[in-house]
Amino acid sequence: MTVEALIPLAYLIAAITFILGLKGLSSPTTAVQGNRIAATGMLIAVIATFFAADVKGGVPIILGGIAVGGIAGFAGARAVKMTAMPQMVALFNGAGGGAAALVAILEFARTVEAGGLEFGPTLATLLALIIGAVSFSGSAVAFGKLQGLITPKAFRYDGQQLVTGGIAAATPLLSVVLLASAFFGVANVPAMVLIAAITLLALAFGVALVMPIGGADMPVVISLLNAYTGLAVAMAGFTLNNQLLIVAGTLVGASGTILTRLMSKAMNRSLGNVLFGAFGAATTAGAATASAGLEGRSIRSIGPEDAAILLSYAQNVIVVPGYGLAVAQAQHSVRELADLLESKGINVKYAIHPVAGRMPGHMNVLLAEANVPYDKLFDMDQINPEFQRADVALVIGANDVTNPAARSNPGSPIYGMPILDVDKAQNIIVIKRSMKPGFAGIDNDLYLDPKTAMLFGDAKDAVGKVVQELKKAA
Amino acid sequence: MTGEAIVAAYVFILAIFVGFEVVSKVPSTLHTPLMSGANAIHGIVIVGAMLVASAIPGPVGTVLGFLAVVLGTANVVGGFVVTDRMLAMFKARPVRKKE
Numbered sequence: 001m002t003v004e005a006l007i008p009l010a011y012l013i014a015a016i017t018f019i020l021g022l023k024g025l026s027s028p029t030t031a032v033q034g035n036r037i038a039a040t041g042m043l044i045a046v047i048a049t050f051f052a053a054d055v056k057g058g059v060p061i062i063l064g065g066i067a068v069g070g071i072a073g074f075a076g077a078r079a080v081k082m083t084a085m086p087q088m089v090a091l092f093n094g095a096g097g098g099a100a101a102l103v104a105i106l107e108f109a110r111t112v113e114a115g116g117l118e119f120g121p122t123l124a125t126l127l128a129l130i131i132g133a134v135s136f137s138g139s140a141v142a143f144g145k146l147q148g149l150i151t152p153k154a155f156r157y158d159g160q161q162l163v164t165g166g167i168a169a170a171t172p173l174l175s176v177v178l179l180a181s182a183f184f185g186v187a188n189v190p191a192m193v194l195i196a197a198i199t200l201l202a203l204a205f206g207v208a209l210v211m212p213i214g215g216a217d218m219p220v221v222i223s224l225l226n227a228y229t230g231l232a233v234a235m236a237g238f239t240l241n242n243q244l245l246i247v248a249g250t251l252v253g254a255s256g257t258i259l260t261r262l263m264s265k266a267m268n269r270s271l272g273n274v275l276f277g278a279f280g281a282a283t284t285a286g287a288a289t290a291s292a293g294l295e296g297r298s299i300r301s302i303g304p305e306d307a308a309i310l311l312s313y314a315q316n317v318i319v320v321p322g323y324g325l326a327v328a329q330a331q332h333s334v335r336e337l338a339d340l341l342e343s344k345g346i347n348v349k350y351a352i353h354p355v356a357g358r359m360p361g362h363m364n365v366l367l368a369e370a371n372v373p374y375d376k377l378f379d380m381d382q383i384n385p386e387f388q389r390a391d392v393a394l395v396i397g398a399n400d401v402t403n404p405a406a407r408s409n410p411g412s413p414i415y416g417m418p419i420l421d422v423d424k425a426q427n428i429i430v431i432k433r434s435m436k437p438g439f440a441g442i443d444n445d446l447y448l449d450p451k452t453a454m455l456f457g458d459a460k461d462a463v464g465k466v467v468q469e470l471k472k473a474a
Numbered sequence: 475m476t477g478e479a480i481v482a483a484y485v486f487i488l489a490i491f492v493g494f495e496v497v498s499k500v501p502s503t504l505h506t507p508l509m510s511g512a513n514a515i516h517g518i519v520i521v522g523a524m525l526v527a528s529a530i531p532g533p534v535g536t537v538l539g540f541l542a543v544v545l546g547t548a549n550v551v552g553g554f555v556v557t558d559r560m561l562a563m564f565k566a567r568p569v570r571k572k573e
Contacts, residue, residue: 011521018515022496025508032561035511039554042518046550049524058528061536065527065543066520072544073552080556082563088556089510096516096549102542103522110529120479226513233519234489238482240522246482247489248518254493255512259505361505368563 003051010048011244017041018248022255028374045244069095082369083326086362087146090139090222093229097135100232101202104129105195107239112191117182124238126175129195130202132232135225137206142221145210152215164208171201209275219355219362220263220274227256263355299435302453304462307429308469310453311337314391314427316347318383320420321363322356324397324432328459331370334396337467338372350376351383351393351420353401384421393425395446397432397459403444413442428452431462507560514553520546 017037024034046066049055055062073092080088104125111117111125144150178194213221230252237245264271302310311317319338325331338348350372356363364377378386387393395402402422405412422428428451435447435454446452455462500508523546527539 014518018518019492019496021511021515022493022508025504025511026496026500028504031504031507031511032558035507035514035554035557035561038511038515039558042514042520042550042554045518045521046524049521052525054525054529055527058524058539061527061540062524062543065523065540066547069544069547069549070551073548073550074555076548077552077555077559082560085506085510085556085560088552089506089513092517092549092552092556093513095545095552096513096519099519099523099542099545099549102538102545103519103526106526106529106535106538106542109535110526113530120476223509226509226516230512230516233516233522234486236519236522238479238486240525241478241482242522242525243482243485245518245522246485248515250486250489251493251496252512252516254490255497255508258494258497259509262505361507364504365506365560365563 004053007048007052008243010044011242014041014045014048015244015247017044018251022251081329082366083329084147085365086219086222086357087143090143090146090218090225093222093226094136094139094143097132097139097225097229097232100132100229100236101129101136101199102132103236104132104232104239105199107236108195109192117191119179119183121239121241122179122182124235126178126198128232128235128239129199130171130175131228131235133199133202134206134209135228135232137203138210138221138225138228139206141207141210142218142225145215146218152218154214155211160208160212164205164212167201167205167208171198171205174198174201213275217274219357220260220271223256223260223263224271224275227253227260230254230256299447300450300453302429302455304455304465305469306453307455307466308473310427310429311341311346311392311394311466312344312470312473314341314346316386316390317341317349317392317394318387318390318422318425319348319350320356320393320395320398320402320422321350321352321367322396322398322401323362324399324459326357326362326366326397328397328461330396330459330463331366331372333460333463333467335367335370335372337463337470338376340467340470348376349378349383349386351380351387351422352377353380353398353420354418356398356401380418380420387421387424390425392427392429393422395422395428395430395432396463399432399444400442402446403442404449405442405445409445422446423449423451426451429455431455431457431459433458507557510553510557510560514550514557517546517550517553520550522546 018041021034021038024030108125145152174194174197178191181189182191210221230249234246234249234253237249264274341348352363367377368374400414402420403414404423406414406417406419409415423446430447430452447454523542527543
């Protein structure tokens, strides 16, 4: 047996480690191990591939590429702050999509040169190219939006549907032209010209797809693009007739699809609605009616001293964290506040909305970073019945997920989205930088509730001041 | 359909079922690490990139091949390291000091 004959065996082992790795992620105690098992499998697969006949001439290119990509990936992953994790995942996802698209282009060019185009593999190549390129440019836009490089708002212009629809139609159309000219002798256009045009169109489609989606929906988008990259990799596997790529890509495609569905469900919207959203359109109408309500009524603003007093006389406190907490890096201050309250015998729990922050589980990760025990974090369904027993609900940088309009106002664009029943608590303290609406772009009736007190300021500063006041009082 | 293609199709279909089965049990607490971990796994495209890196001779082919390997490696390394960092926070909780 030659070394090369052992490569498929190494790939099989790698495929098993990927399944075990995903399985390990189903529990916090086995997750670290699972991730490392998958990483080991990846290493085995890469080392084995060096012995493949196709690789021989490319070793210098490959080693150079691994050095550059490895250093960039490692440095980026080490340097990124926990709050910026979603955009980092978007970035790495885009890299994978781009790689899949490039693999498709190279494999296509090689087959054209060898004169051995076959219908099935060519179709798979086209799919890998298109899906990979959409994922690449879409992830780049998602990264830009989350990083604040481009407007996180839904970007809309006149005739947008026409343009997006045109690109969406032209991409498969050109693919059909390519297949027709390559296999049925219908049109006679050079294949590489068509491939270049299809690549550009797919890249444009990725941009057109993500630009009109608002920042609040980015988690769903990243999850979807993650599934796309998985699918693109699986298609590249079909092209190269490589089982490992098919298995790994498909696993990711399936997991990404499940996550995307869970998230859409948590927002009570269909995936189609997220992507081609009535959200942006409805926002204008909803905002108009809501702001009419805002002007007539008044809000109650308090200082940190009052907030500290309110908290220190409570029995049960529920903390509702949101993106504002992430931006301000307030998770450690919040933990300190909770410790202080607990030392006074006050019961503190955390209410985690499924889409709080910018990713599912985003708040869990941040609070875990600050050493908040995870048995204190509660899902929406678990915690909602408890709000009416809570003396104080402390909302830190969360907005849309607490808006009672989702329950009561059928005209609101978020109507029907499951929310945290914060308004049922005896008292509500909202820590917020300003009265500006959240990512959904609508006003929050919660702030007008007579039970609600607004504590304006940066989440970290405000919580820090409350902590000081509590210490003074003690 | 060739024999190879049908085997590939079997693998594809079975992997869909395994993927759904394994992932549907993941608790929401771990959704972010899961997304990130899955993200690292599709970095397997690096193997594809290695196989075609030198497929096309000449500067254009070399540059594209090099880029494919760079992107694939960044996906793999970045994905696993980020996931590891996230998961490290879920590990054994330090005992809280009483003051």
